Amino acid sequence: MMTTFAKSLDDLTTLTIYMEVMKKFISDMLVTAVERYANGYSLLRLTPKDGTLPPIEAGQFVQVRIDDTPGVMLRRPISVNFVDRKQGELWLLVHSIGTGTQWLTNRMPGQTINLVFPLGKGFSLISSSPSLLVGGGVGTAPLLYLASKLHEQGQQVYALLGARSAADVLQRELFEQYATVCITTEDGSSGERGLVTQHSIWNQQQFARIYTCGPKPMMKAVAQMAHKLGVSCEASLENMMACGLGACLCCVEDTRNGNLCVCKEGPVFNTDELKW
Numbered sequence: 001m002m003t004t005f006a007k008s009l010d011d012l013t014t015l016t017i018y019m020e021v022m023k024k025f026i027s028d029m030l031v032t033a034v035e036r037y038a039n040g041y042s043l044l045r046l047t048p049k050d051g052t053l054p055p056i057e058a059g060q061f062v063q064v065r066i067d068d069t070p071g072v073m074l075r076r077p078i079s080v081n082f083v084d085r086k087q088g089e090l091w092l093l094v095h096s097i098g099t100g101t102q103w104l105t106n107r108m109p110g111q112t113i114n115l116v117f118p119l120g121k122g123f124s125l126i127s128s129s130p131s132l133l134v135g136g137g138v139g140t141a142p143l144l145y146l147a148s149k150l151h152e153q154g155q156q157v158y159a160l161l162g163a164r165s166a167a168d169v170l171q172r173e174l175f176e177q178y179a180t181v182c183i184t185t186e187d188g189s190s191g192e193r194g195l196v197t198q199h200s201i202w203n204q205q206q207f208a209r210i211y212t213c214g215p216k217p218m219m220k221a222v223a224q225m226a227h228k229l230g231v232s233c234e235a236s237l238e239n240m241m242a243c244g245l246g247a248c249l250c251c252v253e254d255t256r257n258g259n260l261c262v263c264k265e266g267p268v269f270n271t272d273e274l275k276w
Ligand SMILES: Cc1cc2nc3c(=O)[nH]c(=O)nc-3n(C[C@H](O)[C@H](O)[C@H](O)COP(=O)(O)OP(=O)(O)OC[C@H]3O[C@@H](n4cnc5c(N)ncnc54)[C@H](O)[C@@H]3O)c2cc1C
Pocket: 061, 072, 076, 077, 078, 079, 080, 093, 094, 095, 096, 097, 098, 099, 100, 101, 102, 138, 141, 142, 237, 238, 239, 240, 241, 267
């Protein structure tokens, strides 16, 4: 993997830490395809301009440099949605909610995006089955790659996807390649009406492990369900981040093991470790 060397203060900082850790890459990626979904969601398929993709765990994330946008100084953290080894592609599923994510969702094939990756600690893959993956909104992003990894291990996987309405249910067909998919929508326009914690699958099936990513209140409710059922649960946190490398301390979470940087010690935590 070739790296693209520092062009800015931001890159000098990350480059220094990169050299210490020797596991992170600063890389220019070519946008090979963009799929635009309803309600401001886009899927970007990226391939390294030089070299191949390094090993990437499900649950790890990238820091994207937002170019030519004077108001946006810091990189933006985005989960790895999927790694397609055959095509040499890394996918990002992005919801446009502000300047940085709008810039990302507006990218076109043939353009270049600079990433620092792979960052953080991913989900732990256990051998017992079945697993339940619970995602809300764009929080389903890291769960697609996780579903593929668990499926690869021969595990039975259930993906419970929650959204406001049918148009916000993302990548359903892709999840169906690896998992039995259950849907809840708040307006009942797809799947069962209500919240993910109200889906009937909870009463129909026992699980060996639960994984969740999405809005914090949803993850807290899922963690409580898991605790009640006596099932181990991992959650991927989306605290605000700046450096993404454990240097600035702006992403700290107060856990039972003290203050931990979500970008470095997470973003995935066992929910028993969290003060929820
Ligand atoms: C580890 C991690 C993984 C993520 N994965 C994805 C992903 O796969 N797809 C995706 O679309 N988004 C993801 N996010 C969220 C994404 O990073 C933020 O939406 C983005 O940084 C917002 O930048 P912006 O410039 O568009 O918005 P800004 O203009 O910076 O902010 C717009 C609004 O969003 C709020 N906001 C900014 N960052 C966050 C955040 N981290 N959590 C909640 N609210 C925020 C701000 O308070 C503000 O109200 C992830 C965040 C983290 C920490």
